[in-house]
Amino acid sequence: MRNFEDDPTLNDLLSNEQLARLNQCLSALCSEPVVLARTRPGPDAVPVEFNLETVGWLSGGGNDDERETAAGLVAFLMMFVAKYRLAANLHHDATEAGYAELQRQNEALKASEARYRELSDQLQQKVDEQVTVIKQTQQELYESARLRSVGQLAAGVAHEINNPIGFISSNLRVARDYVKELGATLPETPTKKDLLADFNDLLTESIDGASRIAGIVSDLKTFSSIDQADFTRCNITSLITSAMHLVQTEYNHELQIVERLAELPDISGHPSRLAQTFFNLLANAAQAVQDAQSDKGPGRILVKTQVESASIQIIIQDNGCGIPEHNQPKIFDAFFTSRPVGSGTGLGLTVARDTVRGHGGQLQLDSREGMGTRVRLTLPIN
Known part of the structure; x- marks a missing residue:
């Protein structure tokens, strides 16, 4: 749509159909047919002015007065047409500006939404990292508590088992010595020999088993290091x-x-x-x-x-x-x-x-x- 920053022409103000209807109406008002043209048709044509500029020429009519009056009427109508067009252009420009502003605000909203989404992702990542740290800390606390429990268990085992194992080991060694002394006092018979041999083997295996238990307890205590x-x-x-x-x-x-x-x-x-x-x-x-x-x-x-x-x-x-x-x-x-x-x-x-x-x-x-x-x-x- 033309903004009319320059002076309009008759083509800008009226379409061909509108120009034909206007000529018909003007001819009905005058005694003779009237023609409004974009160019000057003859020497008797009267100029039609708009904003002090000639936009068309009116010819025909019964006399000069009819032509002058018809030209003035056309100029009057042109003024309202121009005002309508100007208002329409202003409305169009305002609408275009509003639409452009809405587009700008929409782009700004999208950019803001993208920034907030990125910020949300960053916050979620930090939350996940903190959750991981918390889980790791909890696991470390669990492991520390478990190690303390193992150490306390080892200390209890060392205290409760080492003493009786010491008694058992000492008594077994003494019993083995007694068996040797007892064997020297008994008469030599095949039965006594086999019995003493088996008894010595049983005592030796028992002593080895007790030593093994003591070693395991010692290793467990070293493993837990409860006393350090x-x-x-x-x-x-x-x-x-x-x-x-x-x-x-x-x-x-x-x-x-x-x-x-x-x-x-x-x-x-x-x-x-x-x-x-x-x-x-x-x-x-x-x-x-x-x-x-x-x-x-x-x-x-x-x-x-x-x-x-x-x-x-x-x-x-x-x-x-x-x-x-x-x-x-x-x-x-x-x-x-x-x-x-x-x-x-x-x-x-x-x-x-x-x-x-x-x-x-x-x-x-x-x-x-x-x-x-x-x-x-x-x-x-x-």
């Missing part, structure tokens, strides 16, 4: 040896564990948590060896320690079933386990990694399915 503070000087070799003895006991001393333990300096650390870490890793290795196929030969676990630079390295390697490649990215996730339901909590490697990190060290795991697993722990000496 949170951080103290730790003998890594002693902790690893106790963990190996406990795992061997759990598997009826049927595991083939190859020890290559170097002389290690004491380090500052949490004995019970380090012992728990070594036990978890050895138990995983033992389980992997048990799950391996029999055609691979006997299962074997290598435990090796060494000093390198300013750190202690502990290597636990097995030739068991290994970890499938698709499970390896998740092995340190809490509660993840590939064992059947009820066979594991899925916390062993998680606790081991966190414990090693808590001591300023690193834990690296390399595994190949069907080949075995190698775990390397690095603990700083200072």
